[in-house]
Amino acid sequence: MNPTQYERSAEPGARRFRDADRIGRLRGCIGYTTAVKPLFITVRDTAMFAALRDPRFHEVSVEELPRLKYEISVLSPLRRAVDVEQIHVGEHGLLMKNGDKEGRCFPGAVEQVGTG
Numbered sequence: 001m002n003p004t005q006y007e008r009s010a011e012p013g014a015r016r017f018r019d020a021d022r023i024g025r026l027r028g029c030i031g032y033t034t035a036v037k038p039l040f041i042t043v044r045d046t047a048m049f050a051a052l053r054d055p056r057f058h059e060v061s062v063e064e065l066p067r068l069k070y071e072i073s074v075l076s077p078l079r080r081a082v083d084v085e086q087i088h089v090g091e092h093g094l095l096m097k098n099g100d101k102e103g104r105c106f107p108g109a110v111e112q113v114g115t116g
Contacts, residue, residue: 027068028054033078033095033104043072073106 028050032042047070051060060068078095081087087094094105 027051027060027064028057030054031073033075039074 030046030049030053032046036042037045073093075093090107093107096103096105
């Protein structure tokens with residue numbers, strides 16, 4: 001595809017994350033909660049960051065590359081949930097904030113860690 005076809009994906013609200021998963025276990029995840037670049041550039045950059053700069057993991061080695069499974073999550077605009085009943089596990093992701101700390105949970109993460 002031509003990079004100009006991806007330009008529309010940089011519209012406000014199109015957030016992206018890049019995951020690298022090894023044998024069913026998260027190997028790296030880096031992304032943006034706001035759209036800052038066109039999608040094709042963000043995918044390129046965050047793939048490298050997830051593999052080499054996620055502080056929770058050692059750098060991905062060349063030997064690991066054939067065994068990795070990659071996932072790209074393009075997030076819809078965030079909405080505040082005022083009631084827990086508005087959240088559908090496995091369908092909705094979450095951005096949780098407490099002071100200056102924040103964490104994210106993607107719908108697919110439920111499959112990896114379970115709900116119980």
